[in-house]
Amino acid sequence: MNHACGQCGKIFATEDSYTKHQCPQHKPQEAPKLSEGDILAAVTAARQNKKPNG
């Protein structure tokens, strides 16, 4: 059967191998770390772009 993720084409012969399989695509990705300064800079840039004279 094809894996439920729909991203890997691996075929499994048994239910046990199916349930124990971990797709490489499913590895949890580390969340980007944003500092307060980064957020403020991003918000300020967005505000400037939306100001009438921005």
Added chain:
Amino acid sequence: MANYKFFRQETQNWIDAPEEVWCWEAHYENGQILKQFGDDGIFHQFSEIDQNQLAIFKMTSNNYPQTYSVLFSDPNMKLIHFYRNSIFNAGTDSEERTRFYCFGYEKKVGSKIQKLIMVITPTNELIVTEDPNIL
């Protein structure tokens, strides 16, 4: 909770303002921060916030580690902040007063007003709604 000082213009005297469980901070584009309960012991009113320069509105607490922020990425967003108070079992020995901290923004989009309100409940849950009256 600590008491902060507030100068009442009408009576020209200083009065005490007890600290809230959840307090606001206004972070401006230039990096300056106006705190409702300032580090200098002064209480600031909502009307003191310069909304033309407001970039981030943040709710913080001395009791809890988390913070809740609204990013004012559009200068047309207008800040909203108010309290909703409830009294349970009023007049009885088990009378309990609770406060919901409501904050968010409204923005004119075409001919309509878009509004989003965040509500911090007494159990510190965050509820997002466009109609806080239903709570």
